[in-house]
Amino acid sequence: MEIYLPIAGLSVDVLVLLGLGGVVGFLSGVFGVGGGFLLTPLLIFIGIPPAVAVASAANQLVGASVSGAIGHWRRGNVDFQMGFVLLVGGFLGSGFGVWLFALLRQIGQVELAVSLLYVALLGVLGVMMLIESTRAILRQRHPHGSRRKLHTHTWIHGLPLKMRFRRSKLYISGMVPAGLGFFVGILSAVMGVGGGFVMVPAMIYMLGMPTSVVPGTSLLQIVFVAANVTVLQAVGNGTVDAVLTMTLLAGGVVGAQLGTRFGALLRGEQLRALLALLVLGVAVKLARDLGVRPDDLYSAVLVGSP
């Protein structure tokens, strides 16, 4: 059964969309990540214009992350003070990102920019995760390995505008989380991702937040930044397809619940190694596509269409 997407201006098989949402939801349930980094490339792959894919994926993220954020909030696992500083940066970053996106569209480089960003980020991230999880698996086999130092002083602690974050038990410069939020906000606007895959490691290793508050605070930031991106994309670029979003969500929610259950059966390190391979796979695929000679060197687009 075909469903007509009013903003994208084309028909797509509704089962394909539900399935896509389901698979991405399942993976996000298994690995505890947003899944935007898979959703956007897959949407582009099935023929959704990149601009619509990015904006609608951001909208989908709001729905996919909201229940998780509420859950963590109820359990008191959110550092609101940190969340607020992250959000200030996130709003500015996503605003800048949406503007950048409009500029890239105008000069015809959206696809290239999106692909390059994905290759770079997913490549670096996949390698890092693979190294980390391999080490963790090895460490378990040799339990007498070296322990990480609890606290190290770096240049980050020398920055001005220090703030006290009670919930995270940190006394660091507010510029660090605001800058992190800004960077992730840009990614969110340009790539249609929540940026949890950047945010979570940065919170743990760069800010030094206790791991108990990391997922909740990261999800809170993702919900609000994704909401901001959705509104800005709708106003600035007119590329949010609500019909597409809701169809993806319908499949995604079911997938996420199944994924969470499946994920509970696997061990943490193995899970992270699997996710690392998945992330690397997407990066390699995108990188290869960039170098493949297109069937037609020319492409034509109607001006003003998404």
Add this chain to the structure above:
Amino acid sequence: MRAKLVGALLCVLALATAAPRAAQAQELEAELTNHLVAITTGFTGANVVLFGSTEEKGDVIVVVQGPTRDIVVRQKSKIASIWVNTTQVTFRSVPSFYSISSSRPLNEIAPARMLEAKQISLEGLRLVPDGDLAPDEAQEFRTALIRSQERTGLYLASAEPVKFEGDHLFHTTIAFPANVPTGDFLVQVFLLRNSALVKAQTLTLTVSQVGFDARVHDFADHDALAYGIIAVALAALAGWLASLPFRNA
């Protein structure tokens, strides 16, 4: 479809038999079964039947043109082992949709140059690029534009042929794909005899989103801010509601 066609032909018959009463019989008379193509939620494309009659035997060519848009054509080149859009050319007021169908192959009806001069062929379509371009480069971009539009099904060089039932009655089916642009379409019907244009008639047709999709599109167009906020609220609500049944598990 069949019934529609028979109905249409009956209409033509009625027209044809009624016509002789007036002394000046029409050389060419054509009509569409439908002047509105409505895009609804399940839209997968639509067919509109064009039917008509000629007073004397001749050849009929039907040209359908969609609303004009500006089209940007981009050329990729290899830079540091990746393919990058390097050149772009804008064509102004290009028909977003173009299909041509005829009762015989075009080259048998009239010389290509004559059809091109009257813009009755894809080759004759007036496509003027912005800015200064060398003629061969302009030609390269022009053919790329047509190729790209043909690939997405928006340009059809040989659509469903025009069929004659006897010597006077003709009909054809205009097929609009699912990605058809919305707006006002021109349907031109040309009657040719001995390689010369005898008569032309222009019909109009509108393609527009209707119902739910139209409302979504209009809303997103006219009040983007409210649309964005509602899109966010709906997604959040859906995400939260959907998680409720699983909460206790």
